[in-house]
Amino acid sequence: MTRHWWQLTGLVAGREIAERARAKSFWIASVVLLVAVAAGVLIPAAVHGSRSTARVGVIGGPAPALAQTVREAGRIAGTSVTIAALPDVAAARAGLRSGSLAVVLVGDSEVLVKQKPVAGAGSPAATLAGILSQVGGLQKLYAELPPSAAARITSSGIALPIHGLTRPARGLASRITGLAAAILIYVIILTYGIRITIGVGEEKSSRVVEVLLTTLRPTQLLAGKVIGMGSLALTQVVILVGTYFALGYAVGSSAVRGAAGGVVLAGALWLLLGYMFYCTAYAAAGSLINRQADAYNASLPLQLPLILGYVLAYTAVYSSNVSWFYHLLGFVPFTAPVVMPVLVAVGAAPAWQMALSVAIIVVSTVAMARLAGKIYERAILRTGSRLRVRQVLRSAS
Amino acid sequence: MGRGVLELIGLSRRFGEVIALDQLSFTVPPGQVFGFLGPNGAGKTTAMRAIVGVAAVDSGEVRWNGQLIDQAARSRIGYMPEERGLYPAMQVTEQLSYLARLHGLSAPRARAAAAAWSERLGIGDRGQAKIETLSLGNQQRVQLAAALVHDPELLVLDEPFSGLDPAGVDAMSEVLAERAAAGVTMLFSSHQLDLVEHLCESVAIIHRGALVAYGKVADLTASGPLRVFVRVAGDEAGRWALGLGDIAVVEKVTGGTAVLGLRNRADAQAVLDRARAAGPVEEFGFVRRKLSEVFRDAVGSPAPAMSAPGASA
Numbered sequence: 001m002t003r004h005w006w007q008l009t010g011l012v013a014g015r016e017i018a019e020r021a022r023a024k025s026f027w028i029a030s031v032v033l034l035v036a037v038a039a040g041v042l043i044p045a046a047v048h049g050s051r052s053t054a055r056v057g058v059i060g061g062p063a064p065a066l067a068q069t070v071r072e073a074g075r076i077a078g079t080s081v082t083i084a085a086l087p088d089v090a091a092a093r094a095g096l097r098s099g100s101l102a103v104v105l106v107g108d109s110e111v112l113v114k115q116k117p118v119a120g121a122g123s124p125a126a127t128l129a130g131i132l133s134q135v136g137g138l139q140k141l142y143a144e145l146p147p148s149a150a151a152r153i154t155s156s157g158i159a160l161p162i163h164g165l166t167r168p169a170r171g172l173a174s175r176i177t178g179l180a181a182a183i184l185i186y187v188i189i190l191t192y193g194i195r196i197t198i199g200v201g202e203e204k205s206s207r208v209v210e211v212l213l214t215t216l217r218p219t220q221l222l223a224g225k226v227i228g229m230g231s232l233a234l235t236q237v238v239i240l241v242g243t244y245f246a247l248g249y250a251v252g253s254s255a256v257r258g259a260a261g262g263v264v265l266a267g268a269l270w271l272l273l274g275y276m277f278y279c280t281a282y283a284a285a286g287s288l289i290n291r292q293a294d295a296y297n298a299s300l301p302l303q304l305p306l307i308l309g310y311v312l313a314y315t316a317v318y319s320s321n322v323s324w325f326y327h328l329l330g331f332v333p334f335t336a337p338v339v340m341p342v343l344v345a346v347g348a349a350p351a352w353q354m355a356l357s358v359a360i361i362v363v364s365t366v367a368m369a370r371l372a373g374k375i376y377e378r379a380i381l382r383t384g385s386r387l388r389v390r391q392v393l394r395s396a397s
Numbered sequence: 398m399g400r401g402v403l404e405l406i407g408l409s410r411r412f413g414e415v416i417a418l419d420q421l422s423f424t425v426p427p428g429q430v431f432g433f434l435g436p437n438g439a440g441k442t443t444a445m446r447a448i449v450g451v452a453a454v455d456s457g458e459v460r461w462n463g464q465l466i467d468q469a470a471r472s473r474i475g476y477m478p479e480e481r482g483l484y485p486a487m488q489v490t491e492q493l494s495y496l497a498r499l500h501g502l503s504a505p506r507a508r509a510a511a512a513a514w515s516e517r518l519g520i521g522d523r524g525q526a527k528i529e530t531l532s533l534g535n536q537q538r539v540q541l542a543a544a545l546v547h548d549p550e551l552l553v554l555d556e557p558f559s560g561l562d563p564a565g566v567d568a569m570s571e572v573l574a575e576r577a578a579a580g581v582t583m584l585f586s587s588h589q590l591d592l593v594e595h596l597c598e599s600v601a602i603i604h605r606g607a608l609v610a611y612g613k614v615a616d617l618t619a620s621g622p623l624r625v626f627v628r629v630a631g632d633e634a635g636r637w638a639l640g641l642g643d644i645a646v647v648e649k650v651t652g653g654t655a656v657l658g659l660r661n662r663a664d665a666q667a668v669l670d671r672a673r674a675a676g677p678v679e680e681f682g683f684v685r686r687k688l689s690e691v692f693r694d695a696v697g698s699p700a701p702a703m704s705a706p707g708a709s710a
Contacts, residue, residue, distance in 0.1 A: 011498055019487065207482035211543060214449040215472045215499050381451055 008216055012224025013231065016199070020232055029191060030236060033184070037240050038247055040180055044173075045253040053252045054079050054128050057086045057095055060107035069139050070105060073132040080252050081128070103129045108140040175317045177260040178345020181267030182313040182338045184240070186306050189274050189337065192233045193282035196225060197299045200286025200380070209380055218377040226279040233275050241268050266354075267341040273358065274337025277365045278302060280372035287379040288387040298386070305334035313342045322348045330357050333364035400462055401427030401582045403448070403551060408457035410443055410606075417443040418454065419606035425599075427582040430573050432597035432614075434590050434688065440606035441586040442479050445555050448584070449476045461551060472500050475549030479556050479586075481540050483528045489515060489539055490524035493546045500547035507546075514542040518568065534565050541569065545576070552576060554585040558593065570596050590688040594618075602692050609695040617691050624684035625665055628654040630677040637675030644668065654680060 020026050054074070058066040067083050074081035084101065086092050089112075095101035096114045102125040104112040111133045117126035142150060203209040203221075212221055244264055247253070285298040309329055316322045322343065329335040330343050336357050343349035349357075379392045403425040410418040417440045425431045433441055446452035448459050450471050459466045484492055493511035494504070502510060515521045518538040520531075528536060537560060544552060557569055573596065577583055587593045590602070594614060602610040610617055625645075629637050635655035638647050644664045645657040659665060665683070672678050686694070 008499060011495070015495055019484075202485070206485055207478055207480045208484050209482065210446075210449075210451050210478040210480075211476060211482045211496065212499065213451050214474055214476045215468075217468065 005217075005220065009220045009224040009227065012216070012221055013228035016225055016228025017232055020195070020229070026232075033187070033236070033240060034243060037184075037244050041244055041247045041253050042251065045251040053082060054102035054125060055082050055084060055100060056128070056132070057084045057092050057101045057104035058106075059086045059089060059092055059104065060109075065139070066105055066107070069135050070132065073128060073135045076135070077128045077131045079128050103132055105132055105136060108136060108143070111136065174260045174263055174345050174347070177263045178267075178342045179313055179317045181263060181271075181341040181345070182310055185267060185271045185274060185338050185341065186310040188233060188236070188271060189278055189306060190303055192229050192275065193278050193302060194295060194299055196229055196279060196282040197286040197289075198292055198295045199225060199229075200283050200376075201289045201292050201295050201298075204287060204380055204383070205290055205292060207383075213381070218380055219373055221380075222280065222283050222373060222376050225283060230275060230279060234272065237268055237271055241265075263341060263345040266344040269358075270337045270340045270361075273361045273365070274306075277333050277337070277361055277368055280369045280376075284372035284375040284379070284389075287376040288389070288392070290383055290386060294386055305332070306338055309335035309338035313338060316342050316346060316348075322346060327353070331360055333361045333368075336361055401550065401580065402460075402462065403582050403584065404460040405444065405448070406458050406460065408444060408447055408454050408459070410440075410447070410452070410454045416606050418447075418457075421457070421603060421606060421608055423601045423608055423611050425582055425584050425601075428577055428580045429583070429598040430577045430596055431582075431584050432593050432600040433584050433586040433603070434593070434600050434692075435586075435588065435603040435609075437588050439588075439603045441588075441603065442555055443606075444603075445476075445553050445584070445586060446478075448553055449474055473547075473550045475544035475547065475552045475554075477540055477544040477552075477554040477557055481536065483536070483539060483543065485529040486527055488525055488527055489520065489531075492528065493539070493542055496543050497546045500549075502547055510546050510548070511542075514546050515539075518542050518572070533560060534562055537561060537565065538568075541572065545572070550581060552581055552583040552585070554583070556587060557585050558587055558589070590692060594688045600688065602688065602695070604692070604696050610691050614688070618685040618688065619683075621686050621691070621694055623659045623662060623665075624648070624656055625659060625668060626654050626656050626680060626682055626684050627668065627672050627678065628680035629672050629675050630679050632676060637672060641668065641671060656684060 056070045056074075058070060063085055070081055070083050084095075086095065086104065089106065092101065092104040092106070092112055096104060096112060099114075102113075106112060111129055113125065113129045117123070117129070142153065145153070203212070209221070241264060245261070248261075281302050282299055285302060286295065289295060289298045312326055312329070316326050316339075326339060327343070327348070329339045330349065330353065332339075340349065340354065340357050344354070375389060375392050378395065379387050382392075404422075405424075406422050408418045408421040410416075419440075421440065421444060433445070435441055443452060447454045448466070450466070450468070461470050464470070487495075490508070490511050493514065494507040497507035497510050498504060512521070512524070515524055518541060520535055520538050520542070523531060523535060528539060531539065541554075541557065544554060552573075554573075557573075558566055561569060573583065573585065577598070585593075597614050599613050600610070600617070601608060627638070629635070633653040635647065635650035635653065638645070638650075638655045638657060641647070641657070645659050645668050648656045648658050650656070657668060659668070669678070669681055672681070
């Protein structure tokens with residue numbers, strides 16, 4: 001594939017992008033997706049309390065030790081903390097009154113809050129204050145221990161081990177993220193796929209393909225189209241994932257901490273793999289039709305596996321034990337793009353399974369591109385009635 | 398073969414039971430308006446699609462500049478397909494410069510060429526319009542511009558005159574003549590033999606996929622049975638000609654002008670003498686055949702489907 005080959009293919013891709021970017025429907029769909037992702041991050045954060053980053057003041061004592069105590073308390077409370085060293089109690093009182101401080105730790109003697117919580121009340125600030133008082137108390141006790149006991153605690157810690165009756169499972173946040181990822185992957189592959197089918201069908205039915213193919217090879221036209229659409233899809237995914245993490249960190253959402261962030265990255269990976277696997281097949285479907293109205297029917301067989309994986313995702317997300325059938329679908333390249341992120345989200349996909357699934361889909365992508373290229377090349381110039389795949393493959397070009 | 402020469406050598410193509418091309422061979426020289434004629438279904442479109450590489454042939458080859466035509470050579474072809482082909486939702490200027498760039502022009506040159514050809518073909522003010530919003534005549538102009546925008550060395554135009562109004566036919570004829578004068582090799586097809594006869598310098602006429610007539614229009618129309626037309630003043634029925642006997646046969650008399658078939662060229666003078674003896678001769682000349690007659694004489698039957706444009710293979 002020479003430089004010239006890529007130049008022409010690049011021209012095709014460039015036209016694809018320019019034409020798509022001009023369509024109003026593209027921008028509407030993109031904005032809707034972006035709003036959906038933003039809402040997915042912001043709404044749970046809003047429900048769980050406006051800010052879960054607490055500003056904690058410290059007075060007196062060795063500052064590093066106090067900061068250590070505050071961070072430990074924040075970790076246990078599930079609240080991210082920022083620490084402010086204060087000169088005196090007057091400054092602490094002022095900060096608490098104005099609301100710029102949530103809690104103040106005074107040396108190893110006391111914890112100050114604006115209003116002492118009644119028992120059972122559970123605002124994040126109150127929880128943090130409660131845990132801070134406990135951790136601070138333990139810290140004080142620890143300082144008074146004889147050196148030998150202190151050394152023993154430092155080496156083994158004081159926490160007792162926890163043993164569960166069933167295997168560890170991912171939390172609800174991770175599962176919901178997995179389901180959302182499955183929906184987005186399904187929507188994006190379908191939207192871009194059908195766009196490709198329609199675009200190829202349009203070139204065929206308007207006969208412009210005859211003019212194009214005097215100077216382009218069919219593979220260039222096909223490659224340019226899927227690369228153009230693919231770069232749009234990639235840009236869109238980068239923007240969506242970027243928005244997810246940026247908003248998540250900005251509001252301190254639990255959605256970006258721990259497992260859920262990994263689920264989003266897995267979703268992005270399988271979305272790209274899924275697009276690469278499916279894009280050429282959607283183009284081949286477009287080469288079989290003669291009227292644009294047939295685009296949806298022709299691409300229906302390509303939509304069904306994704307729909308299956310997506311529908312079954314609901315059962316997997318809410319069950320404690322994922323069925324062997326769903327695991328199996330994770331190895332099938334047609335369904336893996338939706339199934340694998342869900343398996344990752346529920347914590348049911350070990351590393352070897354992910355690696356094998358990726359390997360299978362990469363190999364299948366090459367095979368699919370070859371088959372689709374062959375169908376496309378033979379069908380794109382054959383006008384008349386709608387063609388069948390078998391009929392195209394049986395005939396010579 | 399030399400520079401600019403297009404050669405079709407033994408092209409054959411079957412579609413099931415239908416023979417579209419049957420050992421079709423002929424040569425198109427550069428710098429001539431060259432017509433590729435024949436009735437609907439004669440195989441013109443199949444041959445042209447084979448030249449531009451969008452249809453395969455079962456056997457035979459196409460040579461250009463003496464070499465097998467390949468992808469690089471094809472980027473110097475300007476092609477106008479029979480069923481037309483443009484992106485319906487794309488703007489005129491953008492579409493033309495895109496096609497020019499696909500044929501190897503740089504972006505600025507492509508834009509300049511798109512603008513220049515739009516202007517030349519009278520659609521300069523429609524540059525921002527989408528193709529689908531244009532009238533059919535204007536779409537046809539864009540289609541021609543699309544074939545010309547990269548300054549091709551070989552033009553392959555499938556039925557360029559179909560669907561054009563008289564002004565469009567004139568504009569198209571003018572462009573073809575001008576391109577031929579610029580040294581471009583050109584092959585354009587038509588099923589309306591008589592309509593394009595005066596445009597073409599040379600023609601290839603095919604029937605059922607095979608060549609039936611080929612050469613300069615002047616030679617083809619001057620060949621064949623020799624005929625003269627004669628008009629003698631005051632003899633509306635052409636009665637003077639009845640006595641010509643063995644040197645000429647009266648074929649028809651219309652409005653006093655008699656068309657006579659001769660055995661040989663020398664007899665023409667004898668006919669003229671007899672006419673002058675009968676009265677003042679107002680008209681006298683050799684009758685040239687029409688291309689449709691050349692066709693009919695070659696295949697033994699009138700060219701079918703000379704009027705309605707439609708599905709030609």
